[in-house]
Amino acid sequence: MRVVHTSDWQVGKSFRFADDETLAVLQNERLEAIGRIGRLARAQLATRVLVAGDVWDVAIPSDRTLRQPIERMRQFPDLHWHLIPGNHDPNVPGGVWDRLQRIGLPAHVHVHLSPQPVPLGMDEAGPGATGRDAWLLPAALDRRHAFGDPTACMDEAVTPEGSLRIGLAHGSVRAFGSAGTAPNLIAADRASRSGLDYLALGDWHGQVPAGPLSWYSGTRARDGCDGGGAGGGWVLVACPGRLQPRAPQAVGRHLWRRERAMLAGPADIEALEHRLRALGGDDPSRVLVWLTLDGALGTAEHARYEDRIRHGVGSALRALRIDAAGLALTTSPDDLAALGGGSALRAAADRLAHAAAAGGDGHDVAADALARLLALVRQDHTQAGTASGR
Amino acid sequence: MRLRSLELDQFRKFDRRVRLDGLGAGINVLCGPNEHGKSTLLAALRAVLFDRHTSRGEGVRGHQHHRNATAPVVTLDFEHDGASHRIEKRFLSRASARLVSAGTAYEGDAAEERLAQLLGVSMPTRATRDGAEAATIWAALLVSQGDGQAQARLGDVARLTLSECLEAELGSVTGGAVVARLLKPVQAGLGLLLDARGHPRERYKAAIVDHDAAEAEIRTLQDRRQALDADLAALLGRRRELAAEADPAAAERAVTQLLAARRHREALLGHAGRLQTAHDAVRLAGTAHDDAGAEQARRAAAAAELAATMRRLAELSAVETDARARADAARQALAGRRSDFDRACEAQDAAEHALRLAAAGLDIAERAQALDAVRVRLATAEAAAARVAERTATLARMPADDARLDALHAAARAARADQAALQAQATSVELSLIAEALLQPDNGAPTLLPAGPHRLSLSRPAILSVAGLGTVRIVPASRDQEALHAEARDSARALAGALAAVGCRDVAEAERAHLDRRDVAAGLDHARRALDAAIDGQRTGGLDGLRRQTALLEAELPDRMRAGDATGSADPVTARITHAGALVVEAACRDDVRLARTALLTPEADRDLAEATLRQAELDRSAQETIRDARQTERARNEAAEPDTDLAARLQRTTDALADRRRELAALAAAAPDGTLAMADAGIRRLEEAHANRQGRTATLREEIARLESGIAAEAGIGLDEQIEAAQRRAEAAAALRAGHAREAAILTLLRDTLLQADREARERTVAPLMTRIGPYLQALFPRAELRLGENFQITALARPTAEPSGFATDADDERFDLLSHGTREQIAILARLAFADMLLASGRPAFLVLDDALTFADPARMERMFDILTDAGRRMQILVLTCRDDIAAGLGGTRVTLTHI
Structure with a gap:
């Protein structure tokens, strides 16, 4: 099963250094990149796109900003888009996710607000298919700064024996944390602890490994000159369960x-x-x-x-x-x-x-x-x- | 440069040639009246030096004589740089110029050019050639009439000249023009940012407004964001509450609880009814038992009361007996005491009677005694009265009383005096008669004088007849003889009268009669005193009073004696003793009566007490008998109704029944369900209210949730976070713009201020030499004063020392030049011109000064100092003073020059 792993779109982000013209270009680029990801997924024969949090930059975007990425995803009905809240757009009452539920989402756009495992189907299509039943284990943030590991629930998540377990979470890995007291801390060994075949992480804007079988995809459109890790403008095309589980692909323009x-x-x-x-x-x-x-x-x-x-x-x-x-x-x-x-x-x-x-x-x-x-x-x-x- | 001579022909007022000659170095003075042509001379000097000979301008045409309009010609001889020069110009008609300079002749324009070169001025262009001098420094040096008090208005050329002089000294250029050029864009740029007061304007102001507006918008948005958060939190809470309220399990639980509570209440109600019945049974049994017990107790009490009544009756009987005995005894005792008392009263009556008798006896005795005394006094008085009457009569027969005797003595003294006067006037005749003689005084009886010596004193003529011898008439030589004799006769008559009044023959007899009368008077006095003593003065009303008193006492006494049942024989002492004894007896009897009365009291009290006790005992006995009768009746009735044995049996039965009912009640009470009915009711009410509240709350919560959701959706829909981001971005941009403008303003302000300061300092440096030149002149005229120089070498103010302790002038003391007096302005303007000339000379340029009617406003003191200053300046430069005032000419000294017609 091939998936495209991306995160931290932060749609609606405002760039204070930029003049109005540049700002408009940069903000539009954030939406354009969604199309490029969709096209990349098709090209890579991936059927699912995992967005590891922070789809929106702010907790309360305008209706237009809220709808814009959904409308971009609507253009790719053949792809399943799996979204979870991040620290920028946590699942709080009246927040973006409540509003999305009220607005109504296309059937192929899936929002995961609880740690319930979700079946993704059999990994039987595409090159190197494992033939295993794939399950998505989402970890949703219900506040901007949650204390405790949002992925801890993955330990308890029950999936059929022999399933492909793919984690999707947003937060900092402890190993990269400053003093171990930051919020939304994720155990660096979460993947092995919870028996995951792949842990798709978001929050860090650089594309970096976060532990065994755990990756930060990096933002698909960079938003700063001094981003950490390997920089931005990337997504990961991942094949959970394979020996080479990932391949970075550039989607950023700037x-x-x-x-x-x-x-x-x-x-x-x-x-x-x-x-x-x-x-x-x-x-x-x-x-x-x-x-x-x-x-x-x-x-x-x-x-x-x-x-x-x-x-x-x-x-x-x-x-x-x-x-x-x-x-x-x-x-x-x-x-x-x-x-x-x-x-x-x-x-x-x-x-x-x-x-x-x-x-x-x-x-x-x-x-x-x-x-x-x-x-x-x-x-x-x-x-x-x-x-x-x- | 030194002028030597000036010659004019057909110039203005002069239609003939005139010449100013003999001009020397230093001060030259041309003194002449008005219309003398002094100003014309100055005009000619200007024309020959600065007007182009070819000019036909208005100024040059003005040089013509006003009538004959011929061509004006001016010739000037002067020295410069050690050489002699002569310039001659003819204007208008056949205009020409000729300069002979150091032996070389120049004609026409060449002459003009050479002249300009000598004067240090550039060749006037065609445009400026008329009045070219006006623009040069020479304008400051050639002072026309009426211009003296104004500062020289220096044109560009003149300023340049001065600046060049200054720079020649300073060896530098100020660059002022460059600074001015550079300041233009700086100030223009600054003007776009700041207004005249240094406040932001236009773009800068707009940036500030934008920034403030953006900050305000951020605050507003953040407030809304906080309100939204609060609404979200409230929504969450309401939803949680609604979930809890709407929970079906909870509702089911509530219904079950309510049913159970109601059942419990029913059970409580049933048990309570049974308990009430048992309580009633206990109460009924108790009542029956209490009735029987009470009856028994009542009977026992009645029996006890009857016994007590009987006892009481016995006691009362004893008391009555005792009381009666005591009353009888008291009555007997009382009878005895009363007879004692009566006896005592009788004794007292007798004693009182005896006392009255004794008193009457005493009275009579005393009255009898008084009567005797009065009688004695009356007898004495009567005798004294008889003596008084007798002596009074005697006295009345004796006239020689004191007054008459005094009158007699007076008459005797007067007669003696008159006689003595006569004797004094009398003529003394001593005779020795051998025979007797008869002396016959005139009007007198003759006196026979026996023989022998005689001494006669004759007061009136007398004839002495001596028988035998004849008569001798002797006439005393006294005057008023007759008057004296008359007086003597009068006094003798008076004496005779006085003697007659006392019935005496002579004075001695009168005196004896007087002594006799005195004795009689003394006896009368004695008798009167005796009478007074007897009648005791006026108290008794005199003798008559005494008689009446005696009569009264004599009349009363027998009545008294009769009334007093007394003999009247008793003497007062005895009567007094008897009276005293009666008093003692009466007092003793009175005491006896009091004692007897007191003795009566005790048995009376005993009797009253015994009688009262008896009455009370009788009353008590009656009451006790009534009680006894009632009790006995009651007992009989009770016994008839229910014999005591039956009553005892009834009491036993009710006791047993009561014990049974109590046991039943205790058993029932032990079997009571938990809680009270009130608590059960409260529990049911609570559950019912909770149910109702839940329903109400659910509805309220649904409404509130709907309201919150709608509000949140509206606020979220506009994307508050996004708007805050955008506003912050705008605020940052505006802040950057504002900071940029502020920095730009700071840079330009600093640049402007720095340039202005540098320029000002440079300017101050450049005018310093000029100030140095003016300084000495100024100090001579205004000690310790300072001048302030402004732009273009213009004097702006004069600072004079004040009374400040420092003694130095400050800016605040500056006096603006244009506000100074005419005289001061004129003097300072001349000082400045002198300084300009000094500077020109110092830089090797030609200079001389012409003053036409200057110093018109100076007072004598200033005038003197100006003379000194000009004289001093005259050592360095040529000065031509044109004046109409002889005093100036005389005071200034120097070379006197004249205008001569040729």
């Missing part, structure tokens, strides 16, 4: 990157521009970068950086988030020398440079003011030159 660069001169700027532009190949609109900058630039170089990186590359990529706190703006003696000596202008520049160098409150404002002054002087010279040239 490339989320965390980049870091040291800028000290024009060459660094050139190199950084080249690196960033190369990330998305011929489609830089797929690329979202969180760029952290260090180093120091003179006013002229800084202007160049602003022009080439912030404005240039920033316009090319889907999103370019820059953290330039570590990038200092320096004033070269040449900059100041160009102002001449003894003039009021030079005195003003010296005063600002002094304030910028002195540190303390407002030194960065002074540095920016100095840069602005030098830029104005350059502009003035340029205009004067133009005027004289004319």
Whole structure:
């Protein structure tokens, strides 16, 4: 039996760093990926899609947001979609699951809100079929942070002898937990303890193993540049009961990157521009970068950086988030020398440079003011030159 | 640069050539009246130096003589840089310019150009050539009439000139223009963010508003979210409650409980009825038993009461006997005591009678004694009265009383005095008569004088007849002789009258009569006193009173004696003793009576007590007999109704029956079901209410759940969490925008402030040399004052020291230049012009100063100081003062120049 294991769709997620346009694209991408998963399942001859929690990003989405993923799944009536609540969309009274029940679900979309084992049918079709009766053992979260192991019930779950037991749960595996006190903690050896052939987990956005026969699928669409594990944009095509129970498949479209660069001169700027532009190949609109900058630039170089990186590359990529706190703006003696000596202008520049160098409150404002002054002087010279040239 | 001479022809008011000559270095003064042409000279100087000769402008046309309109010509000789120069310009008609400079002649434009070069000004362009001087520093140095009190308005060129001078000193450029250019975009950018008061505006303000709105929206949404959570929790609770309420097993349980409770109540009710019956039986048996017992007890009590009554009757009989005996004894005793008492009373009556008699006897005795005394006194009084009458009569016959004797003595003294007066006036004649002589006084009886010596004292003429010898008439020489004799006669008559009044012949006799009368008066006095003593003064009403008293006593006494049954013989002492004895006897008898009366009381009380006891005993006996009779009757009736034996049998039967009923009741009580009826009722009520409540609650819960579900669905439908996320995203974006604007505003503000400060400091640096130049002049005129310089070298204010302890001027003390007095403004303006000229000279440029009718407002003291200042400046520059005031000309000294017609 082949299943597609996915999780953490978090439909409706809002990206605060993104502008409205980017946000719309990213949110739409979350829905588009569902179609890609359906098509992947068909291509892989998988009949069931296990979604290990966090289908929605918030406990109370709007009706439209609630219905959108259901409508996407409705387009694949040949696939069985098995959903469980996660910590983002726990099964609380009046929550998404209550609302879904009221709305009514397509017959091929199954919601599992209790730990009752569910028969999935005989694993007899497809390559490498085991011929065993397959049962799904769901673990549903009925609150955002449940204390205790939500998969503990799997120990007691009774299935016919010789069945394929496939667990579906949402939570952190103890082995990855910080201090063993986090909520929704799942025993790392849950699969062996409960006699599972496969434990499909959700919550971690990276695609990582969580123990023997236990996997986090990773979110099928990444939502951050610093996601853990092996990153996102993936689903797992799993064959429980087989020797090779899983195969990762990419379904994400966007490339989320965390980049870091040291800028000290024009060459660094050139190199950084080249690196960033190369990330998305011929489609830089797929690329979202969180760029952290260090180093120091003179006013002229800084202007160049602003022009080439912030404005240039920033316009090319889907999103370019820059953290330039570590990038200092320096004033070269040449900059100041160009102002001449003894003039009021030079005195003003010296005063600002002094304030910028002195540190303390407002030194960065002074540095920016100095840069602005030098830029104005350059502009003035340029205009004067133009005027004289004319 | 030094002017040497100026020559004008056909220039304005001058239709002939005039010449100002002899101008020296330092101060030159041209003094002349109004209309003298001083201002015309200044105009000519300006024209020759700065007006292009080719100009036909209005200014140049104004140089023409107003009538003949010929071409004005001006010629100026001056020295500069150690060389002599001469410039001559002819305007309008056949205009020309010729400059001979250091031996070289220049014509036309070349002359103009060379002249401009010498003056340090650029060649005026066609556009600005008219009045070119106005734009240069020279405008500050050539001061027209009426401009003296205004500051020089420096044009760009002039400012440039000054700046160049300053920069030549400072060796730097200020770059002020660049700063001004750079400030423009900064202030423009800042103006987009902040308003004039530094408050955010437009985009910045909008970002703040957006941010605040987003934060507020988040709060609102979160509040709604919390309300939703609360509703969800409430929904969960209500559902749980409804599930519990609607549980069929629970309902079944409730019905069973209710049935059981009702059955239990029935059982309780049945048992209670039986128990009541048993209780009634016990009560009935008890009543019968109690009746029998009570009857028995009543009979026993009646028997006991009868016995007691009989005993009481016996006791009462004894008491009666005793009481009667005691009463009799008391009565006997009382009879004896009463006879004692009567005797005592009689004795007292006798004693009282004796006492009355004794008292009457005493009274009579005392009255008799008083009568005797009165009689004695009356006899004495009568005798005294007789003596008084006799002596009074005697006295009445004796006239020589005290008054008359006093009058006699007075008359005798008067007569003696008159006689003495006569003797004093009398003429004394001593005679020795050998024979007798007869002396015959006038009007007098003759006196015979025997022989022998005589001494005569004659008060009136007298004739002494001596027989034989004749007569001698002797006339005393006294005056008023007659009057004296008359007085003597009167007094003699008075004396005779007085003697007659007392019936005496002479005074001695009168005195003896007087002594006799006194003795008689003394006897009368004695007699009167004796009478008074006898009658005891007025108390007894005098002698008559005494007589009446005596008569009264004599009349009363026999009556008394009769009434008093007394002899009247007893003397008072005896009567008094008898009376006292009677008093004692009477008192003793009274005591006896009191004692006898007291003795009566005891047997009376005994008798009364015994009688009362007897009466009470009789009453008690009657009552006890009534009781006894009643009891005896009752016993007879009882015995007839139910003999005592029958009653005892009945009591035994009822006792047994009561024991049986009690046993039955105890058995029934032991078999009672648990609980009480009230508790059973309460349990049924509780179960019934619980049932009703459950039904009501179920309905309420269903309604509430429906309401909550509808509300939750509505709130959930709009996706509160999603909205919160979106609002937070908007808030973050707005916050970032706001922070960006704030930072931009901070950057631009800092940049603007820094540029302005740097510019201000540079400006202050540049004007410093100018201040240095003005300083000494200013100190000379206004000690310790400071000038404030603003833009374009304009003086903005004067700061003078105040009375502050520091003595230094502060900004607050600044006096705005335009508000200063005319005189002060004029003086300061001249100082500034001097400083400009100093600066020009210091930087090697030409300069001289022309003042046309300046110093018009200075007071004498300031005027003197201005003279000093100008004199000092005159050591460095040429100054031409044009004035109409002789005092200025005289005070200023310097070179006096005149305008001469050629």
